[in-house]
Amino acid sequence: MTTQLDKFYKFYALSKVSPKLLKNEELANLYIKPKKKKNQSNRNELKRITVSHHGLIGACHKIIALDAKKRSDAEYIAFEFRTKQISVVGIDFEIIDQIHKFPFPIQQKIVSEVHAVEERIEKGKDVPVLTSLNCYCLFFCQYLLPCQHILHNHLYGEKKLLTTNAWEQFQQMFMESGFEVYISHELVEIELPKKTEAEKAMENRRSTINELIERTRNAYWRVEEKGNAVQKSIFIETLKASLGSILNAEEQ
Structure with a gap:
């Protein structure tokens, strides 16, 4: 393999034989200019890579990459929000089947209330006497979801309030309005006669x-x-x- 040093020695020997060869443009291009062109090519490549990672172009590339990642994360979360089902044991099959029809964060809320029913029973608390799907506890007022008192009454009371139709009403509320139901719940204005x-x-x-x-x-x-x-x-x-x-x- 011919090195750059070998080329120099060959060029030097030829120049000793005939100094006129130094003026030979073709020979100079053969032994000297290829090195310059290679160096220039390396500098151009380095400049291209540097510009693509730094400066305005580099900043644009970083923003685009970050935006793509955020978009991908948002799509994944949105997919899980609607499709992911909570996995629990010890809950009645019919109830967990209805809970799975809610968005995943809502499933977690309702399951926590089911577990709260178990705690109520362990403490020896009586079954709440309810005649409708309304409760004045903090959970129900905040989330408009079946609370531990409604669930306790449904599981162990005489009257089963959480019928299939009742579950569908809770589920439909979120399918139509999502979490905006809380905003509308707070901002409802009713015109009353004087x-x-x-x-x-x-x-x-x-x-x-x-x-x-x-x-x-x-x-x-x-x-x-x-x-x-x-x-x-x-x-x-x-x-x-x-x-x-x-x-x-x-x-x-």
């Missing part, structure tokens, strides 16, 4: 009664869930004593 002063006063009294009942119910649930038998008994007796005179007067 009320007289007497009607306003009656409405205020009704609101006050509802507030007192709600506060009493919340206080009871706190004692029911965290208190012992003595505290529960004291709460009930105190409530009876407080309301006794009012209820007795109403009955008379």
Whole structure:
């Protein structure tokens, strides 16, 4: 293999034989210029690679690559959101089958409430008495989903509230609106006809009664869930004593 040094020695020997050969452009191109062209080619290639990784073009390439990754991640998450099914044991087949029809994050929420039912049973709590699919607990008010009280009533109560039609209503709510249902739930505005002063006063009294009942119910649930038998008994007796005179007067 002929090296660049070998070419130089050959060129030097020829120049000694005839100095005119130094002026021979063809010979010079043969031994000198190919090296320059090769170096120039290397510099061009290095410049091309450098420009493609740095500067404005490099920044554009990085942005495009990052955008493609984010888009791919978003598509994967969206796919899992609608198709992934939670895997749990110890839950009634009919209930888990209905839960699987919700988006994956909603499945996780409902399953946590099913497990909360088991905790209620372990603590010896009674089956909640419900007549409709409405509950005033924090979970139901926040998510509009079957809560531990509704599920407890459905699993162990006399009346099965979570019928197939009821499940479909919960599922349809998310199929149509997604998580926007929470926004619309909070921003619903209803136009009411103007009320007289007497009607306003009656409405205020009704609101006050509802507030007192709600506060009493919340206080009871706190004692029911965290208190012992003595505290529960004291709460009930105190409530009876407080309301006794009012209820007795109403009955008379």
